[in-house]
Amino acid sequence: MSEHDPPTGTRLAVALEYDGSGAPRVTAKGIGDLAEEIIALAQAHDVPVDNDRALARLLSTLELDEEIPEALYRVVAEVLAFAYLIRASREEHDEEQPGE
Template structure:
């Protein structure tokens, strides 16, 4: 199956003492591979094309900018609720 050219995926890591940071980013086939690896590893995936586009401009290992805190916090809250860690 061919990867969609417009697929963008960004993986974030969050440690409580720091802002979330980008740990992987890619478009097309690389983006599809990031999504597949997340699913294989049991990591929840949320589609948010606008946020993925904004985050894809960051370098790997770069913390997210303050301007994206609210959007990323909403995604993290959704993922924590999905995993049963928030009610």
């Protein structure tokens, strides 16, 4: 087992940021309690969370602030598209429910 392959049942989290230029970058990563904090922070700020453990394991091998490799562009694009869709859906729902 490598440092990037936590024991089964242990949470693993990797945060990505994409500003529209270059490739998405790894902005945070952690296992166990740190992973829980990353996930909680994302949820507190309405950042969608995807539960693809295999992708998280691959992304966890990257250094902080490192751009994702070209081999992961397609799968990360799918995750980002999912996140944008969820965010747009939430915003639309919030606009339909004024005052709540």
